[in-house]
Structures are given as C-alpha cells and as structure tokens.
Amino acid sequence: MTASPAGRASSAPLMGRDAEPTLFEISVPGRRAYQLRTTEVPARPLAELVPAAHLAEVPVAIAEVSERDLVAHVTRLSHRQFSVDLGMYPLGSCTMKYNPKFCDAVAADPALASVHPAAPAALTQGWLEILVELEERLCAITGMSAATLQPAAGAAGELTGLLLMRAYHESRGDARRRVIIPDSAHGTNPASVTLGGYEVTTVPSNDRGLVDLEALRGVLGPDVAGIMLTNPNTLGLFEEEIEGIAAAVHEVGGLLYYDGANLNAILGVVRPGDMGFDIVHMNLHKTFATPHGGGGPGAGPVAVAAHLVEFLPGPRAVREGKGFAWATPSRSIGRVHGWHGNALVLARALAYIQVHGAEGLTRVAQHAVLNANWLRRRLAAILPAAHDRMCMHECTLRATALKDAYGVRALDVAKALLEEGFHAPTVYFPLIVDEALMFEPTETESPQTLEALAQAIERIAERAATDPEGLHRAPQTTPVARVDEARAARHLIATADAARE
Amino acid sequence: MADYLPHTPEEVEAMLAFVGVDSLEGLYAHVPVAVRLAGGLDLPAGMTEPDAAAVVAGYGAANAARAAELVCFAGAGAYDHEVPPVVRALAGRSEFVTAYTPYQPEVAQGVLQAIFEYQTLVARLSGLPIANASLYDGATALVEALNMAHGATGRSRMLVSSGVHPHWRAVARTFAAGTGHEVVEVPLLEGRTDWSGVDPEGVAAVVVAYPNYLGVLEDPAEARALATAAGGLFVVAGDPVAAGVLRSAGSWGADVFVGEGQPFGTALSFGGPYLGLFACAEAQVRRLPGRIVGETLDTEGRRAYVTTLRAREQDIRREKATSNVCTNQTLMAVAAAVQLGWLGTAGLREVATRCAQGAHYLFDELTKLDGVAPASPAPFFREFALRLRRPAREVVARLAEEGILAGVALDALVGPGDRSIEAPEEVLLVAVTERRTRAEIDRYVVAMRGALQ
16 A cells, blocks of 8 residues: 555644744734624613622723734644644544534534524424434434433533433432443543442453453442443454343343444444443544534433433424424433533534435444554554454554563654654553553545555654654654643643733 | 545455455454344435535524524523624634644644633633633533532532523532532522522532523622631622623632633524633632643743643543543634634623613613513613513514514523522513614514514
C-alpha cells in the first residue's frame, strides 16, 4: 500500500509558535463590534425599571475589541487546534470519524434551529417527528423497544440508565445494592454507579481480555442490580461469552446495561437487544458522527427493553393520530434534561442514519473493523497487540518493547505522532494494559492514510533506537511543546484575571 | 444512497487478504451466531444528501413556530437573542467543531484557550473566582451544585426555591433518587420565595433564582442568611444576560453560581444543545465538576493551557470522582466566549438594558387591557407573568394565528402541585429580548386585546 498524506496534517505548525494573546489582552477601551436591531422601544433609564438595590455599581467588564480583531483572534486560535477535518484522529474509544458537512447544514437550518423549546406541540410538529423518527431508528439499530432522547452525553445516559435500573427494582420492592463493572471499563461507568446510589463491584478480565465468566458468577448475588458492559469492550474485543454473561446476570434478577461507546463496531451486525441487554445508551457524537465539538455537545439517548419502557424519562415525543404529541410514561423517573435533550445533535444523527440506511450503516461497521484489523497487523512488529487476534473497531497495542529496549514509552510515541501530523491514539487506557496505545482508525480513513500512519510509527521506532532523548522531548513542531501539567495543578490559574495577579 | 467510505472494492479485497479473512462478514467470525442479526437492520434504504435535504425541509416546514413564521415572546430560560453571522462563522469553524476533548494539549491550544477565556467571562459574570469549562445545561448544572454542596457539608437536605425553573427542579428531583438527596421546594408567595417557616437545620444548600423563573427580582439576602445560619452553601441560579447590569451572584454572597448559557451565541435550537454555566468560590474548587482549563508553561517556557485538577475526574478517580461528567458542551462555550467578545462590555450592558426596556414597555401596555393582570406585584427584569381572563394555552394558540408566539403557558411548564404559583392555567410567562421592535410589541398588544375579547 502506498502512503498518502491525505489524512495527515503535515503542515503543522500552521501559525508559528508564538503564544496568542487572550481576548482580554487585545482589548482596547472604546472599541466595539456589536450591532443591534433598531427597535424604537422607549429607552427608559434602567434606574426607573429596576430597584437600585439590584443594580451593579460597576457593570461587569467583558472586553472591547473590533470585529476584525475578534475574527483574527479566534481564527488564530483555530489554527492552534487539531481536528478531524485537518487529519487522522485515531483516538481509541472516541470514534473520531469524518463528520459529513450535510449534517452541519441540517443543524444550521433555521426552520429547526429557530424553534423555541416551549412552543406548543401543535406548532412544533416537525421537531416531534424528528424525535419520533430518530427514536424508532435507534430502537431498530439496538433491538430495543423505546428510548429517551434527553440525556446530553454518554455519561448522562449512563446515569439515566442506572436510575431506570433502580426504578425497575424498586417497583418490584426489590432493594439492591451493587452494580458490576469489568476492570477494563471507562471511568464514567463507576462514577455513574456512585451517583446512581449503587456500589461498584469490579470483575476482572481473563487472559483473553474478556470478562471472566467464572469470576463474574462468583460476585453475582441477589443484591446485584445489574452489570454495565461495553461490547466490544474497551480493548476492542468482542465479549464472546455474552450469552453466558446475560444468562448469569438475569438468573440473579439483575439487568444488563450496554455502554454504547463502541457501538460503531457492530451496526447492522449484532444488536444489544439480541445479546440480552435491557438498557442501552448510545453516543451519537461517536457512532452517528454528530461532531464532538472539542468536548461536546454530545447526545446520549437511552433505549430500553419492553419491561422498562414505563420508567423512561418524560416527556417523550410519540405518534398520535396523524401527528405527534408529548407523553410521559406512567412510572417515569422524571426529567433528565432542562428541555428535550440536545435537539440539534439529534437532528444531525437522524440525517446521518437516513443517508446511510440499513446497508450503509452495516458497511460503516464492517469498514471500521477492517481498518482496525489492518492497522493491528501492519504494526504488529513494532507495537504488538495486547491480545493478538481479530479485534473489532479498535486495537489496543503495547509499547512495552520500545520501553524495555530504549526507555521510550507509549506517551513518547503518542507525542511523536503529533509531530508526524497525526493525532495521538488513546494512551494508558484501558488501565489493565501496560503501555497501552489504543488506535481507532474509524471507517472513513483510506488505506493510504493508514499506511502513512504506519510509516510514521516506523520512523518513530527508528528514532527510539537512535535518539530516545529526542522522543522524550517531542513534540517540537506543534504550537506548544509538552506542557507542565503539574505546575497547572499546583498553582491553579483558571481565569485571565487570576493570571494577572 | 450516500456513504463516506473511501475504500475501493480492490482495496477492500487487498486489505481483507492482508488481515487473513475472505470477506467483510468474516471479520465477525468469532461473534456467536446466536446473537448475530440475520437479514440486516429494519431501516429504510439510504438516500443521497439532496434527497435527504428534501425530507429535512419537510420537518422544518411542519414547525409552525419557526422564526420565519412567529415573532418570539417566549422565554422561560430560552431566549431569542441576536446571534450575528460573525459568531456563527467563528464558532462554526471546523477546527472547533470536529475536535475531541483536549487530551493532547500540544495540538489543542485553540480549544483550551477559548475555554480559558470562557471561564474568565463566566467568573466575571458570576462575581466568583473560578468557573468550569461548561456543563450540559442549566438544569444539570443545578444538580452538580447540589452534589457539590453534599460534598462540602456531608449533608443531603437541599432547600430549593420554587422560583428556580420548574424543569430544573424536576431534574434535581430525578437525580436525587440516586444520590438520596432530600430536595425541599420552598413555595413562592406573590412571586417571591417564602422562606418563613423553613428550618435551616442540617441544610447542605440553599438555592435561589435571580431573577426567578417568573422574571421576579427577589432579594437574595434572606436566602443567604439562611445558608449562613445552616452552614450550607448558597447557590444562585442566575440569568447571565441580567448579570450584565445586575449585582453579581458573588456580591450577594453566593458560594456557587449556576446558569443557562444559551443566551450567549446559541440559537433557540428547540432546547439544545445549550450549556450549563458553573462558577464557585475558591474554597470549593477541589469539588468542581467536569473539566477546568488552567494556564501553565510548556517545556520551553511559553504560555500554554491544559485541563487541570484532573484528579477530581471520572477517568482518574472512577467511583470517587466529583462528577461523572466527561463530554460537556465545549462548542457552545466557545460560541459564548465569541458572542461575549462581540458584544463587549458596552454591548452586554446594552442588550440587558434593552431586554428590560422592552419587557417593561410590553408589560405596561398589556396590563392596560381588560382581562390582564400582573401575576405578582414584585419588580421584574426582562420577563414577567400575567394572569389572563382566558386560559393561557388558548391565548398562545390564538396569537400564533397572528404570527406571534405570545409566551409560555405556565401549566405547560410546571408540574401538578407545583408551589410556585396558583392556577397556572391562567398564567402566561412573557419575555422580551433586544431583538423585539416597538412595532412587534405593539402588534402583540393589539392581538392580545383581540384574543381576550
């Protein structure tokens, strides 16, 4: 395979390496950018409208910049930022695939974006239809009965799912105490369990990187509310004994929760519902390419099996006659969002699903798995896989050989990849793998880009032998070099005002 | 049908051979047959983008409440403010839109610095020293504030004014089922919180909204005194636009400020994505939920930004984390910082002032009509509640026929038994932003007169 720079941000640094001043540093008293409508509303003094006790003596200072300065400032900031549009972003567990511009256009449509969330259902039928259509499709994809679209991100979905679990058990007069989580799980899982009012019991992985079924049976009991599983798991491996796991958990009256972080691997191939899961959350910003926005907005809908539908958050958009209406399930756990969820993200996801259709989504999963396995094999000599067999959409590799031979660690490899014009993979996760580098190439990267990534890693391995010190100092061609994280934590400067003190 | 896969059939064949399987299905050979989906997904076939665009246009056309059809006087926590092309263009830059959480600071200085500027602005608006990088929305920010109060005091009793948005209170109740918090909703009397008879014993947090969801400017001092007496945290849920001219939460003695950041650079968006504003006193910083960006240096001594105090977070502390928040609303935070930069000091003040001027003008005109009375005698800022002769839902439907979204019928907002207002079916909540012209307001008044006759 020939390497091509298509997915590589080879021109970094784009804007030199000087710090960009803050908005506050470019502020000049008297400058203005804003322009408002001419309203001709009587301009009564504020003091006549609001009791003096409530008015600030000195109104808050923001900044004073021209529109041109603002544009230059923010554009320069954007040039100090890696993104999927710029190059390959193989960040394991994050599914940083290409985000179709069409979906951006959907979210920008004023006929969707200008609608007030409290407008009556009769005046928002288009939006309710979007929500119903999306819920139905997500249920078809996951094999579940109904869903809430309110949770704003995956972690919000997890907590919602745990509250559903709690409501279900309590409705049966069945107080339970523990939720089981594999040792390979994302950190959000145990954090959500605590907020759901449960205790975490960790179940170890076996030497194949999968849930140890015997160990699981050992920790199951009548006080277990359920288990949270990611399948494929965070190592990128399919939990092959899922039927046994499901049977064992259901046997003690527990529920199975599916963490949808890795749903991209199995679209159209396996459905969580068919694996025995009772509750499923999805990360629309991963699987359905609604972009991640530098850390949100996401969307984390939760779909459930029939026995849990009555507990779903409300209100939910439902079909009613020829139109759509809001309805709250009979034993709803209540609201989990101020309004209806991240609606524009939901509209993007629906558009993505509509464009792809059943076959397109299945091909998405297949190509994601193909790319990950190709990369796993291609890199086997330098970064062997933690578990050397067929993976799903991501592969967990290890830098232990480089560390043992040259003292070059996974972090060094990751930082050197930034110099090479690629985003780094996820490092040191899952926690159970030493020197882990988790690559998720996604389906939208071409084989030429994968080859370019592999050749970059080969160059890094060669440097490890000849110049390990240089790798410890990488990256050098990025807008800043390695940053002093300890200093940031020791002496917190979280605002420009604190910085000046 | 469209897809975005680059592979040619020849490349797929070559890659499969390299991997050692003979078909795409073969990649899943180790997946138990019993759980595999036979026959494919039960979904419609895919379509091209232009064809899908036509479907989406149909959804839009079915939204009678879109801005092209109705002039918006609805608020209740979601406001129709100007979002200029420059803000949309900058916040819409794909470098921000298509980045992940800034885990690799060397190539994420753009997002990190934008968040740092956002944190600075939220801290200034709240009058508190520290703000985080955003939460999902105002409602979930309130939940995090309650969790912080529990962490700070070890107590679980939360006194929440019924002047806090009804949906926020509903969300707080939902999550209390997991945390075991007791959420006590303190009633309103004529639009103001009636703190009399409230026992401060064992209270973790006292929460007041400023202005409250009915638009009323309450005196936060009483709630502050109650929090002090109880030894709990004082939480102010504020309107960030009003904060442009009102005394800050910090100046009222707040330990925590939470707010809904939608008014800064985010369209109405049918309720999301919005962003939760969260700021707190220095003493609570180690209990902050979610991401915080801090300033530091790189190895060459240059200023750099990085997510910090990471030991609080879920991926490090797992079940002992201060919050489970991971993904938040960064893009909305970037938009808020850009919008505030565009408004500047003078612009924010002018927007806040114009909101108040428009609201008072409309209030004065509407309350001259027969069948319209103020729902409360208390002073308000940019939003107000009216008691109408006819059911508010009917009035909203009627005015929609005249091109006006008249406000929010309160019985659609509050749950049964809510202690913020009596007979909510008679009450209409009306908001005015800087975008409403005198002509639009006058048209509203004429339409209301007609609707009440």
